[in-house]
Amino acid sequence: MAHGLDLPRGRGSGTNAPVKTFAAEARNRPERSAGLFARLGLVLLAGICLAGLAGCRSGGRALIVAGSTSVQPVMEKIAGAFRKTRPDLRVDIEGGGSSAGLMAIRTKTAALAMSSRELKQNDPQEAGLWRQILALDAIAIIVHPDNPVASLSLSQIRGLFAGSVKSWKEVGGADRPVHILVREEGSGTRSAFEELVMKDGKAETPIDDYALVQDSSGGVREVVRGDRDAVGFVSMGALNPHVKAIAVDGTPPTFETVRGKRYRLVRPFFLAALQPPAGDAADLVRFSLGSEAARILQTEGLVGVFE
Amino acid sequence: MDPAVRTRNERINRLGIGLSYLVTAAVGLLLAAIVGYLLWNGWPRLSAAFFLHHPEDLGRGGGILPVILSTVLLGGLSLLIAVPLGVCTAVYLTEYTTEGRLTTAIRFGAECLAGIPSIIFGLFGFILFVVTLGMGWSILAGALTLACMVLPTIIRTAEEAIKAVPAGLRDVGYSLGATKSQVVWHIVLPEARPGIMTGIILALGRALGETACVIFTTGVSLETPMSLLDPGRPMAVHFYILAREGLSMEMAYTTALTLVGLILLVNVGAAWLLARKRSS
Amino acid sequence: MSSSSPMAVDDLRRREERIRLALLCLAFSSVLVLALIILFVFREGVPQILKTGIPAFLAGSRWAPTKGAFGIFPMIVGTVQVTLGALLIGVPLSLLSAICLSEFASRRVRTVMKPLIELLSAIPSVVFGFIGVTVIVPLVRETLGGSGFSVLSAALMLSVMILPTVTSIAYDALRAVPASYREGALALGATPWQTVTRVVVPAARSGLVTAVILGMGRAMGETMAVIMVAGNAVVVPTSPLHPCRTLTSNIALEMAYAAGAHQKALFATGVVLFVMIFCLNSLATFIVRRR
Numbered sequence: 001m002a003h004g005l006d007l008p009r010g011r012g013s014g015t016n017a018p019v020k021t022f023a024a025e026a027r028n029r030p031e032r033s034a035g036l037f038a039r040l041g042l043v044l045l046a047g048i049c050l051a052g053l054a055g056c057r058s059g060g061r062a063l064i065v066a067g068s069t070s071v072q073p074v075m076e077k078i079a080g081a082f083r084k085t086r087p088d089l090r091v092d093i094e095g096g097g098s099s100a101g102l103m104a105i106r107t108k109t110a111a112l113a114m115s116s117r118e119l120k121q122n123d124p125q126e127a128g129l130w131r132q133i134l135a136l137d138a139i140a141i142i143v144h145p146d147n148p149v150a151s152l153s154l155s156q157i158r159g160l161f162a163g164s165v166k167s168w169k170e171v172g173g174a175d176r177p178v179h180i181l182v183r184e185e186g187s188g189t190r191s192a193f194e195e196l197v198m199k200d201g202k203a204e205t206p207i208d209d210y211a212l213v214q215d216s217s218g219g220v221r222e223v224v225r226g227d228r229d230a231v232g233f234v235s236m237g238a239l240n241p242h243v244k245a246i247a248v249d250g251t252p253p254t255f256e257t258v259r260g261k262r263y264r265l266v267r268p269f270f271l272a273a274l275q276p277p278a279g280d281a282a283d284l285v286r287f288s289l290g291s292e293a294a295r296i297l298q299t300e301g302l303v304g305v306f307e
Numbered sequence: 308m309d310p311a312v313r314t315r316n317e318r319i320n321r322l323g324i325g326l327s328y329l330v331t332a333a334v335g336l337l338l339a340a341i342v343g344y345l346l347w348n349g350w351p352r353l354s355a356a357f358f359l360h361h362p363e364d365l366g367r368g369g370g371i372l373p374v375i376l377s378t379v380l381l382g383g384l385s386l387l388i389a390v391p392l393g394v395c396t397a398v399y400l401t402e403y404t405t406e407g408r409l410t411t412a413i414r415f416g417a418e419c420l421a422g423i424p425s426i427i428f429g430l431f432g433f434i435l436f437v438v439t440l441g442m443g444w445s446i447l448a449g450a451l452t453l454a455c456m457v458l459p460t461i462i463r464t465a466e467e468a469i470k471a472v473p474a475g476l477r478d479v480g481y482s483l484g485a486t487k488s489q490v491v492w493h494i495v496l497p498e499a500r501p502g503i504m505t506g507i508i509l510a511l512g513r514a515l516g517e518t519a520c521v522i523f524t525t526g527v528s529l530e531t532p533m534s535l536l537d538p539g540r541p542m543a544v545h546f547y548i549l550a551r552e553g554l555s556m557e558m559a560y561t562t563a564l565t566l567v568g569l570i571l572l573v574n575v576g577a578a579w580l581l582a583r584k585r586s587s
Numbered sequence: 588m589s590s591s592s593p594m595a596v597d598d599l600r601r602r603e604e605r606i607r608l609a610l611l612c613l614a615f616s617s618v619l620v621l622a623l624i625i626l627f628v629f630r631e632g633v634p635q636i637l638k639t640g641i642p643a644f645l646a647g648s649r650w651a652p653t654k655g656a657f658g659i660f661p662m663i664v665g666t667v668q669v670t671l672g673a674l675l676i677g678v679p680l681s682l683l684s685a686i687c688l689s690e691f692a693s694r695r696v697r698t699v700m701k702p703l704i705e706l707l708s709a710i711p712s713v714v715f716g717f718i719g720v721t722v723i724v725p726l727v728r729e730t731l732g733g734s735g736f737s738v739l740s741a742a743l744m745l746s747v748m749i750l751p752t753v754t755s756i757a758y759d760a761l762r763a764v765p766a767s768y769r770e771g772a773l774a775l776g777a778t779p780w781q782t783v784t785r786v787v788v789p790a791a792r793s794g795l796v797t798a799v800i801l802g803m804g805r806a807m808g809e810t811m812a813v814i815m816v817a818g819n820a821v822v823v824p825t826s827p828l829h830p831c832r833t834l835t836s837n838i839a840l841e842m843a844y845a846a847g848a849h850q851k852a853l854f855a856t857g858v859v860l861f862v863m864i865f866c867l868n869s870l871a872t873f874i875v876r877r878r
Contacts, residue, residue, distance in 0.1 A: 062537070064443065066526075069843065073365055073552075076529070092528035092538050094444055097843025099850065109443045123847050179734040184819070185652055186844035206651075212736050212830055213819035215840045218552030225553070226725065227734065240553070320778035327687035334684045334750060335700055338707050341747075344718065345710070395613035403607050416618035418872065421801075422864045423624065424808030426835045427857050430842070431624045434631065455620045462617060486599060488606045509708070516711035519810040519839050543711040547811060550717045563714045570709040 063280050066094035067101020067114030068188055069216050070235040071134070071269050074300040075114055075288075081296060082287045089280055098188050102126050105274050111281045115270040116188030116235070131272040134288055136303040138236040138253040139193055139265040140245040142221065144228040149173040151247040154264065157197055160231055163208025168229065180211040181220050181232030189217065192267040193233050237301045258303050269302070349564030352557050358565070362529055366545065367555045371562055373531040377446065377539030378566070380532060381525060382515050384450035385457065390507060392454075393461030394496075400462075401469045402491050421459035428456045429520030437524055444538040449525030456520065457510035464509065468502025469495055500584075504577050512570050518543045542566040628861065632854035644855065650821045652841070652849040659856055661823045665738070665831035666807060666863075668824060669817065672742025673749060673806040678799055680746070681753035685798075688754075689761035690783050701758075707751040716812030719744035724816055733828040736818030741831070744816050745809060749802040756801060760794020761787060793875045800871040807864065810835040834860040 065075060072095045079091040094101075094110065101113035106125055116137070119126045141157055143149060149172055152160075159165040161180055169175040183190040198205050214220045217238035224230045225242040236253050239245055245253050248264055257263040277285050287293055294304035360370030396417070400410055432452030442448040472495050480490035496503075526538030527548060540548075542562050549559035636644050639657045647658020688697055723743050728735030764787050772782040788795065818830025819840060832840075838853050838860075845853055 064528075064538070066444075076365055090530055090533070090537075092444075092526070092530050094526045094528055094538060095843070096522070096526075097845075099844050099846040100842070102846070103438075107438050107441070109437065109441075117844075120846065125846060184840040184844070185650070186841050186846070186849055188844065191653065209822045210820050210830065212734060213821075213832070213840065215814065215843065216551060218554075222551065222553045222720075223736075226720075227728065230734070242553075316778050316781065320780040323780035323784070324687075324691055327683045327691060330680055330683040331687040331692065331696075331700065334680055334754070335703065337747065338703050338750070341710070341715075341718065342703070342706065345714065392613055392616045395610050396617060399607075399610040399614040403610055413614050413618055415868075415872070416621045418868055419865060420617050420621050420624075422804045422808070422868045424810065424835050424860060424864070426808070426810045426838050427624065427628060427861060430631075430838065430854060430857055431627050434627045435623065455624075458617055458620065486603055488603060512709040516709065516713075518711065518713050519835075523842070543713055546711065546717075547713045550713070551815070559717070563711065566711060567706070567709055571706065574705075574709075 061088065061280060062090040062092060063112070063284060064092045064094060064104070064110040065101075065112040065114060065284070066096055066104040066110035067272075068098045068116035068269070069095040070116040070137070070189060070237065071114035074135070074237055074297060074302060077296050077300065078288050078293045079284070081292055082284055085287070086280075086283070091284065097186075099186070102129070102272060105129070105272065108274070111273065112277065112284065113272040115272055116267075117191055118268075119270070119272065129272045129274060130276045131270045132285060132289075133268045133305050134271050135269045135297050135305060136258055136266055137269050138258045138263050139189060139196065139233050139267065140236050140239055140253045141231065141233050141248060141265075142224050142239070142243040142245055143231050144224060145242070145244045146228045147173060147244065149246065150244070151250055153249055154197060155200070157246075157248065158200065158205055161198065161207050161211065162205045163210065176229045179227055179230040180208055181223055181230055182207055182211045182213055183217075183220065183233070184213050184215050187215070188267075189233065189235055193265070196265045196267070197233075239301055255298060255301070255303060268305075345560060345564055345567065348556070348560035349562075352561040353564065357561060361531070365552075365554055366529065366549050366558055368558075371542070371545060371558075371565065373529060374540055374542055374545045374562065375565070375569075377525070377532050378515060378541040378569070380446045380535070380539065381449050381453065381521070381541050382511055384446065384535065385453035385514050386507060386511060388450065388454035389458050389461055389510065393458050393506075394465050394503060396458075396462045397465035397469055398491055398496075401466055402487070402495065417459040417462045420455070421463070423456075425456060425517055425520040428452055429523040431455075432520060432524040442536065444524065444526030444528070445536045446525060446532050446539050447535040449521050449539075449541075450535075452520055452524045453514040453517065456517070457514050460510045460513060461503075461506050464506025465499070465503045468499035468506070471502065472498045501581055504581060508570075508574050508577060511573060515541065515566060515570060516543050518547050522547075542569075625861075628854055628857050631851055632856070632858040635848065635851035635855040636858065639852075639855075645859070648823060650837075652845070652852050655848075657848075657852045657855075659834070659837070659859060661821050662832050662834045662837050662856065663859070663863075664823050665817070666833040666835075666860075668738050668831060669741045669745065669813065669833055670803060670806045672738060672827070673745035674799065674803055675746075676742060677746030677749045677802060677806075678753060681750050681798070681802070682757055682795065684750075685754045685757035685761060686783055686788070689758050690779070690787065701755075704751045704755050708755070712748060712809055712812045713815075715744060715748050716815035719812060719816040727828070731828055734818065734830065736816060736830050737828045738817070738824050738831045739827040741813050741817040741833075742827075744812060745806045748809065748812065749805050752805055753798045753802040756798035757791075757795050760791040760798060763794065764790045796871065796874055800867070803867065804864065807833075807860075807867075808835060810839045814839060834863075 072093055076093045079093055083091055098115040098117050101110060101115060102125060104110035105113045119129055119131060121127050149168060152171060156171050160178055165171060165178060167175055168178055194204065198207065214223060217234040220232040220234050221238050221243055224232045251257050251263050253263050258266055271285060273281060297304040357370045358375060359372055361372055363369035400413060404410055432448060436442050436448035436451050437444060476494050476498060477490050480494045521541055521544055525541065527540045527544055528538040529540055532539040542565060546559050546562045549555055644657055644659060646660050648660045649656040649658050688700055719740060723740045724735035727737060727740050768786050768790055769782055772786040813833055814836040817832065817836060819832045819836055820830040821832055822829060824831040834856050837856050842853055
């Protein structure tokens with residue numbers, strides 16, 4: 001009895017503990033006790049093995065598309081339609097952002113990336129990738145539906161977002177403070193907005209430091225929906241009747257004005273891949289550029305490029 | 308005692324107790340209001356179809372079957388990994404060693420781990436499991452990350468539970484000639500089971516309520532996960548996306564209600580199992 | 588081993604030793620995970636901090652990573668303000684209700700409140716965040732002005748979020764104080780309130796400190812819910828009604844689209860957050876030990 005003296009330090013002061021039961025239990029099944037730690041270990045091992053086994057993906061082939069959260073909703077719908085033609089194929093659409101998507105195709109985590117910004121040719125992660133314009137998107141400037149302001153010039157918009165216009169009165173609205181909403185640093189929508197709106201010739205006016213930041217078009221829209229003094233910019237695909245899109249220099253963002261290139265704030269959405277896609281990925285790309293996808297794009301407020 | 312002092316003490320006493328009751332009532336009301344808010348907003352859409360159908364139109368309609376499946380897989384697998392690790396650590400710390408530099412190191416490690424924000428676990432899981440180990444966005448990568456995250460909770464609660472087992476019980480085991488491992492398995496762990504269970508439930512709640520670290524590791528795919536290497540979207544993430552993108556508040560609250568209900572169910576189920584085990 | 592096992596004592600001893608070793612290895616899992624986290628997060632982040640320069644990174648107040656400006660001072664201030672605000676509001680409420688539940692309340696009240704508090708910790712933090720956006724933010728906007736997305740809103744929301752954690756741990760700590768302490772104090776003529784404040788609370792101090800520290804960790808580490816209500820502007824807030832950004836929300840907000848140096852800078856934010864929490868933990872351990 002080697003361990004008889006090796007008693008644990010006394011702790012606690014148990015009162016009505018059922019000593020009898022446990023003594024009885026210990027007497028009844030001492031032979032099973034040894035393997036029991038092994039059993040705990042086994043559970044752990046089983047978990048790992050299970051995971052390993054699952055390594056061989058079940059359920060047929062899968063295609064992972066990852067990237068921009070602005071492109072994600074419409075891509076989910078396109079993929080849904082695509083899957084009706086290819087029931088054997090599983091298509092996973094992941095958000096995460098343009099960069100995460102591009103990183104994912106680099107590491108072969110995903111087959112296709114969705115990007116709402118131009119690829120950075122000076123970044124080794126992104127140079128030399130295959131890319132294809134999926135659709136044209138407009139950047140809509142949105143306000144609360146109760147806001148009387150309906151049209152703004154580009155320089156007025158610049159003034160609002162730079163923080164130099166402090167009250168809606170200065171641009172023809174009520175005498176109320178302006179609450180600015182922008183996307184986060186690095187977002188494709190933000191860099192397009194800075195490029196198209198904040199830049200006047202060479203000089204770029206910085207966005208006001210006190211601007212509220214949200215990390216998705218939906219987020220910006222939901223805040224504007226709840227605050228009558230707010231102004232923000234979102235992808236045209238994110239517009240809905242709860243917010244009002246401002247006409248820029250007299251032109252409202254609509255399917256026609258974007259297609260006719262009359263609306264000024266337009267940027268492309270891309271699909272990207274490590275190499276020109278083949279097989280299932282190529283099928284999906286072809287489908288995304290086809291007529292059925294163009295219809296889906298239009299219902300989501302985007303303009304397909306191949307019509 | 309001076310009667311003036313006594314009346315003053317009495318007054319402070321009444322004031323203090325009154326204040327504490329007031330605060331408790333306010334806190335209780337607030338918490339009840341939050342639960343009520345959830346029920347009020349989520350209840351109308353709750354139906355069998357909601358549990359059994361696939362989402363339609365990005366989650367604006369249909370049900371949340373794949374989301375429930377992802378949640379269950381993710382929660383179950385992360386516990387399967389974290390519980391044996393956590394309980395073994397606790398057993399080692401309490402039964403197999405005396406306080407020393409080693410236990411200090413292990414405990415400090417666990418405590419630091421407990422303090423790390425979930426977003427850092429997300430970064431870590433993304434770099435290690437998703438990218439470096441090539442698991443991709445998957446239930447497995449998410450479960451491993453969550454297991455790391457809940458490990459300290461399980462260690463801490465299991466340790467407390469084991470410490471609370473009266474020393475006398477162990478002595479009975481040794482006096483019957485049992486070895487240390489036999490004492491631990493047959494006497495200490497069964498006695499500590501309710502406490503360990505509480506820890507597991509807490510860990511489960513934390514794992515399933517987590518959003519930040521899951522988005523980076525499990526992904527947000529609405530497809531049904533068919534294997535552990537498939538991506539999925541657990542309920543908390545589904546709620547986040549539905550609510551934040553303004554897709555459907557009704558569906559969002561119904562999802563949140565389902566999640567709370569699920570955790571409650573596990574809680575009650577565990578309590579029932581323990582009670583049955585006790586009585587038999 | 589006598590009764591049923593034929594194994595020799597030596598075999599038994601060897602087996603026990605093997606079990607001990609296996610447990611020791613498993614016990615190191617948490618240290619291993621910690622080491623891996625440090626390795627991976629620091630490897631990505633530290634070079635960027637050194638490149639920017641430690642003072643410039645920590646004290647710089649301009650954050651425009653796509654334009655090469657990496658200063659996280661506003662985020663550090665934001666994190667501290669929001670966390671302190673949450674503790675200032677949440678801790679007194681939690682402690683008072685824990686005291687009430689453990690010392691004064693009847694069994695009936697306790698059986699209702701305890702499960703309610705535990706249920707609350709099962710609600711995902713994003714749900715709190717959303718309630719914050721739909722209830723607290725408009726309330727602050729209508730009553731106090733500003734956009735409503737502010738330090739104050741975030742602190743209010745976090746104070747509610749930490750209530751369940753702090754209350755239940757503080758409650759357990761108070762319950763663990765032996766009844767004899769209370770009896771002794773009451774026998775000496777102390778009022779129940781004096782007993783609580785002069786005897787029970789000091790006796791439970793280390794548990795109460797743990798509760799507060801855990802609450803602080805929760806408030807500091809919360810990410811998604813804070814993103815929803817804090818407004819996330821990169822400014823040093825000088826009023827509770829100003830928007831602010833915390834270190835955690837900085838990472839979660841921008842991780843999705845960050846590339847190159849920007850991504851590294853976010854990992855570097857993680858490093859700073861990690862070091863802050865590490866220091867706090869060490870401090871807490873020190874306080875608890877000193878007792």
